[in-house]
Amino acid sequence: MAARPQSSTVRPVRGDARVALLEAALALVRKQGWAATSIDQLCRTVGVTKGAFFHHFASKEALGVAAAHYWDTFTAPLFASAKYHQHADPLDRIYGYLDFRGSIAGGPLEDFTCFVGTTVQETFATSDAIRAACGETIRAHAERLEGDFRAAIALYPPRTRVTAANLARYTQTVIQGGFVLSKAQGTNAPLLEALAHLKQYLSFLFEKPLKKETSHGKRRR
Amino acid sequence: MAARPQSSTVRPVRGDARVALLEAALALVRKQGWAATSIDQLCRTVGVTKGAFFHHFASKEALGVAAAHYWDTFTAPLFASAKYHQHADPLDRIYGYLDFRGSIAGGPLEDFTCFVGTTVQETFATSDAIRAACGETIRAHAERLEGDFRAAIALYPPRTRVTAANLARYTQTVIQGGFVLSKAQGTNAPLLEALAHLKQYLSFLFEKPLKKETSHGKRRR
DNA sequence: TGCAACATACCAACCGGTCGGTACGCGTCA
DNA sequence: TGACGCGTACCGACCGGTTGGTATGTTGCA
Numbered sequence: 001m002a003a004r005p006q007s008s009t010v011r012p013v014r015g016d017a018r019v020a021l022l023e024a025a026l027a028l029v030r031k032q033g034w035a036a037t038s039i040d041q042l043c044r045t046v047g048v049t050k051g052a053f054f055h056h057f058a059s060k061e062a063l064g065v066a067a068a069h070y071w072d073t074f075t076a077p078l079f080a081s082a083k084y085h086q087h088a089d090p091l092d093r094i095y096g097y098l099d100f101r102g103s104i105a106g107g108p109l110e111d112f113t114c115f116v117g118t119t120v121q122e123t124f125a126t127s128d129a130i131r132a133a134c135g136e137t138i139r140a141h142a143e144r145l146e147g148d149f150r151a152a153i154a155l156y157p158p159r160t161r162v163t164a165a166n167l168a169r170y171t172q173t174v175i176q177g178g179f180v181l182s183k184a185q186g187t188n189a190p191l192l193e194a195l196a197h198l199k200q201y202l203s204f205l206f207e208k209p210l211k212k213e214t215s216h217g218k219r220r221r
Numbered sequence: 222m223a224a225r226p227q228s229s230t231v232r233p234v235r236g237d238a239r240v241a242l243l244e245a246a247l248a249l250v251r252k253q254g255w256a257a258t259s260i261d262q263l264c265r266t267v268g269v270t271k272g273a274f275f276h277h278f279a280s281k282e283a284l285g286v287a288a289a290h291y292w293d294t295f296t297a298p299l300f301a302s303a304k305y306h307q308h309a310d311p312l313d314r315i316y317g318y319l320d321f322r323g324s325i326a327g328g329p330l331e332d333f334t335c336f337v338g339t340t341v342q343e344t345f346a347t348s349d350a351i352r353a354a355c356g357e358t359i360r361a362h363a364e365r366l367e368g369d370f371r372a373a374i375a376l377y378p379p380r381t382r383v384t385a386a387n388l389a390r391y392t393q394t395v396i397q398g399g400f401v402l403s404k405a406q407g408t409n410a411p412l413l414e415a416l417a418h419l420k421q422y423l424s425f426l427f428e429k430p431l432k433k434e435t436s437h438g439k440r441r442r
Numbered sequence: 443t444g445c446a447a448c449a450t451a452c453c454a455a456c457c458g459g460t461c462g463g464t465a466c467g468c469g470t471c472a
Numbered sequence: 473t474g475a476c477g478c479g480t481a482c483c484g485a486c487c488g489g490t491t492g493g494t495a496t497g498t499t500g501c502a
Contacts, residue, residue, distance in 0.1 A: 017481075017482075018481095031346045031347075032256075032343070032346065032347055033254065033255070033256055033342065033343030033344070034254070034256075034343075035253075035254055035255075035256035035257040035343075036256040036343065036347070038456075038457065038458080039457080039458065039459085040456075040457075040458090048482070048483085049482070049483050049484060050458090050459080050460095050483085050484080051461090051463095051481090051482050051483050051484065052481070052482050052483075053482095054458095054459070054460080055480085055481060055482060056481090056482095059458080059459080060458065060459090108346075109345060109346070110346055116405070117342075117401050117405075118342050118343075120401065120404050120405045121254065121338075121339050121342050121343075121400075121401060121404060122253070122254030122255075122256075122257065122339075122342075122343065123254070124330060124404035124405070124407070125252045125253065125329075125330070125331055126252075126253055126257070131404070131405065131407065134405050135405035135406050135407065138402065138405050138406075139405075139406075159425070160421055166414060166418075167418075169402065169411060169414060170414060170415055170418045172398070172402060173395065173398035173399050173401070173402045173411060173414075173415045174394065174395060174398055174415075175398065176397070176398040176401040176402060177393075177394035177395055177396065177397040177398025177399070177401070178394050178398070179342075180338050180341065180342060180394070180397040180398070180401065181359065181390065181393060181394045181397060183341050183342060183345035183352070184337070184338075184341045184345070184352065184355050184356035184359050184360075185356050185359075185360075186345070186352065186356065190390060190394060193387060193390060193391060193394075194391055194394045194395075197387075197388075197391045197422070200381055200422070200426070201418070201421070201422040201425065204380070204422065204425035204426070205421070205425070238447075238448075259490075259491065259492080260491080260492065260493085261490075261491080261492090269448075269449085270448075270449050270450070271449090271450090271492090271493080271494095272447090272448055272449050272450070272496095272497095273447070273448050273449075275492095275493070275494080276446085276447060276448065277447090277448095280492080280493080281492065281493090
């Protein structure tokens with residue numbers, strides 16, 4: 001008992017509490033939802049006390065806003081560094097994005113579903129601050145697809161009048177819906193199916209056929 | 222102040238508590254989410270006490286399961302009696318279904334979004350009973366579209382291999398995603414946009430052009 | 443008379459949030 | 473060189489209220 005407390009291992013080093021709380025919030029909220037995740041539970045999982053929590057966040061709502069922003073900075077590099085950006089053809093980059101979303105949809109549902117999608121469903125009517133932060137995060141993610149969609153529209157004149165922003169938003173709609181259905185069915189199959197349908201839609205719209213191998217959710221389970 | 226308590230108006234008549242609680246659950250959960258809706262709040266809004274609640278439901282989880290089933294019996298007649306079933310062409314019936322979903326998407330978001338979609342996002346990992354009930358409700362709703370999709374596939378051979386069940390599920394995916402995006406943006410526009418894209422997809426797939434008037438979310442806001 | 447449909451009172455655990463205090467790194471000046 | 477002041481990071485007890493749930497009545501209709 002005389003051993004000195006090895007504070008650097010048993011507990012996050014001083015200064016990490018804020019990030020640790022944000023990361024715990026992402027994990028727990030994705031699994032349990034926003035309201036079911038209590039401040040006490042967050043503090044317990046990262047090994048700090050409530051004093052630390054309220055030193056960094058004015059309220060639970062403030063944590064929600066910060067977590068939505070953090071989710072953006074957390075996921076943006078994941079997609080930015082993915083290799084589908086290498087394709088020369090903008091439409092191939094979009095197909096690649098959809099394939100990439102399918103490829104990371106493995107393991108437990110709470111590990112690949114969306115923090116902001118889950119959170120905004122609970123808070124859209126009770127906290128405008130959280131709602132706005134989640135909306136902004138989704139908008140920002142969709143916006144990063146707009147360049148490729150704009151180039152695709154220029155390169156392959158679409159059969160109907162569409163805009164890049166419109167298509168980018170629809171892409172996110174399909175993905176978010178895939179999350180909901182997947183959670184309800186307890187398998188990632190609905191998400192993979194939805195990605196395949198979306199790709200088919202784009203191939204019809206831009207009149208550029210799909211390669212054979214890109215058929216998520218058709219045969220494989 | 223001497224007026225006798227008019228129990229028949231201020232409080233539901235004896236025997237109605239169960240249905241009243243279910244209906245209150247639908248309304249409150251759609252607005253606030255599952256975990257944020259407490260048993261006390263439910264009892265307060267319908268004017269009964271906890272004794273009544275636990276007389277009808279063994280637990281909050283049991284209420285969730287019952288509410289998911291109730292949601293199905295509550296919404297099924299709404300769609301069954303809609304007039305889009307009158308169309309002779311099965312694809313027109315499906316277009317009509319999508320237009321109908323757009324036409325009821327007015328007013329506050331919590332009035333036209335989906336109870337089971339909201340609930341399952343919160344409970345998929347913490348209550349398998351609720352998750353299964355929500356999944357079954359979505360599946361049952363999708364299944365009611367399968368007949369029309371099967372007829373459409375027979376009538377208009379699709380450009381790629383699809384199944385009626387597959388398309389019906391994808392339809393629900395798009396709608397659920399539209400709800401999420403709409404909540405995040407605070408307007409029904411994303412849902413209307415998504416319905417328009419889905420119709421466009423079906424028109425490509427079945428090679429049956431859309432009529433002009435059916436263009437939700439394009440010009441109108 | 444019996445039983446379904448409630449009401450009432452109560453419980454321990456937990457909720458978000460407050461508050462006084464403490465440990466510690468860092469710049470400053472004698 | 474060191475000690476002083478100060479700001480940041482964090483602790484942990486505590487608050488009033490709420491949570492889901494229970495045990496025990498009371499009411500009213502068949």
